[in-house]
Amino acid sequence: MGQSPRIAIIAIVDDERAVRSGLSNLLQSVGYETDTFDSAEAFLRDSVRLASVVLAIVDVKLKGASGFELFDTLIGLPAPPPVIFISGHGDETVQQQALERGAVAFLRKPIDVDMLLRHIERVLAAGEGTA
Structure with missing residues (x-):
């Protein structure tokens, strides 16, 4: 048998359970596979899942x-996933810092779902063009 295809996962890293589950449910309802993490450390600790993250x-x-x-x-990773930052505390300075660092987007909570989905579609379409 051949190799199984790589699963493309959208990782959600937020210390608020309601945000993690809400975003995960939303994204799964439109066909994305998600994985949730309550901290940066938990996300980085799972190297197998990290390798499958597309966003x-x-x-x-x-x-x-x-x-x-x-x-x-x-x-610093060989193939870093694109990042969309979210924040309930973000002001213009935080947004500017996020975008200057190279984030693909910065969204304030409560998150505009349509805007989030547009950013995800744009990022994934750009990534799929190289496959």
């Missing part, structure tokens, strides 16, 4: 390492 949705403020610290670690 990460990351809260800026997390318990433990911040979303920005997680991003800095991710960009």
Whole structure:
């Protein structure tokens, strides 16, 4: 038998359970596979799942390492996933920092679902063009 295809996963990293489950349910309802993590450390610890992540949705403020610290670690990987930052505390400065670091988007909570889905579709379409 041949190799099984690589599963493409959208990772959701947020220390609020309601946000993780809400985003996961939303994305699964439109056909995406998701995996959720309550901290940057938990996300980085699972190297097998990390290798399958095609996009990460990351809260800026997390318990433990911040979303920005997680991003800095991710960009050091051989094939870092694109990151969409989310925040309930984000002001213009935080948004600017996120985008200057290389995030594909910054969304404030409560999240505009249509905007989130547009960003996801754009990122994944760009990634699929190289396959």
